[in-house]
Amino acid sequence: MRKPIIAGNWKMHLTVPEARELVDGILPQISGKTDVEVIVAPVFTALGAMAERLKGTNIRLAAQNMHWEVKGAFTGEVSPVMLKDIGCEYVILGHSERRQFFGDTDETVNLKVKSALAHGLKVILCIGESLEERNTGVTFKVLEKQLSGGLKDVALENVTIAYEPIWAIGTGVTATDEQANEAHEFVRSWLRLNYGADDANGVRILYGGSVKPENVDGLMAQPEIDGALVGGASMKADSFARLVNFKK
Ligand code: PGA
Numbered sequence: 001m002r003k004p005i006i007a008g009n010w011k012m013h014l015t016v017p018e019a020r021e022l023v024d025g026i027l028p029q030i031s032g033k034t035d036v037e038v039i040v041a042p043v044f045t046a047l048g049a050m051a052e053r054l055k056g057t058n059i060r061l062a063a064q065n066m067h068w069e070v071k072g073a074f075t076g077e078v079s080p081v082m083l084k085d086i087g088c089e090y091v092i093l094g095h096s097e098r099r100q101f102f103g104d105t106d107e108t109v110n111l112k113v114k115s116a117l118a119h120g121l122k123v124i125l126c127i128g129e130s131l132e133e134r135n136t137g138v139t140f141k142v143l144e145k146q147l148s149g150g151l152k153d154v155a156l157e158n159v160t161i162a163y164e165p166i167w168a169i170g171t172g173v174t175a176t177d178e179q180a181n182e183a184h185e186f187v188r189s190w191l192r193l194n195y196g197a198d199d200a201n202g203v204r205i206l207y208g209g210s211v212k213p214e215n216v217d218g219l220m221a222q223p224e225i226d227g228a229l230v231g232g233a234s235m236k237a238d239s240f241a242r243l244v245n246f247k248k
Pocket of ligand 1: 211
């Protein structure tokens with residue numbers, strides 16, 4: 001049995017007081033919840049405060065990115081050792097916004113994945129096709145390239161995959177339950193082929209892209225959808241709590 005994950009990606013939002021207020025609103029609504037793994041990913045500057053606030057709660061802490069080196073002359077970057085040091089358990093890597101705006105490639109994402117795992121961080125590796133790629137019928141090709149590139153020389157332990165079609169991120173347009181499940185099936189079959197059934201069956205595959213209270217139950221009812229990576233709807237306490245309390 002794969003334990004579902006509901007993860008909030010706060011992107012470049014929320015100051016420390018705002019993040020505190022949000023978490024204070026979420027926690028009472030999910031107290032005692034142990035059958036879902038709940039994760040939030042604040043901006044770097046709020047990680048320390050959130051690590052303190054979340055101690056002893058059922059919300060785990062993730063960073064949204066990192067550099068693969070441990071330290072050095074890399075102005076503006078943050079290393080896996082620093083993320084561990086401040087209390088992160090997870091790191092999101094290869095988000096499409098990083099690939100689109102900050103030059104992340106399958107090669108650099110792979111360096112980050114390997115370094116994160118080597119330093120004891122769990123990885124949420126994001127993959128997903130653009131609208132043009134979907135419309136020209138190359139979705140699976142794109143996913144395969146991102147999987148084989150991002151996971152080169154990587155064992156699957158502590159790896160979660162997030163399938164996030166770019167056309168569904170922040171647009172209000174969600175993939176249909178079937179479209180999402182079909183892509184997840186492809187990811188699972190690729191993992192089976194490359195790692196064997198035992199390892200592949202243990203990997204959580206999250207869906208991301210305009211997940212909200214209105215569509216979470218349908219998505220989570222799909223057999224291959226093991227959770228959600230959520231932007232917009234994760235930054236309102238009631239809606240994020242509703243996602244965590246999705247109905248089976
Ligand atoms: P969204 O973002 O839920 O706002 O579409 C998802 C993501 O980018 O992880």
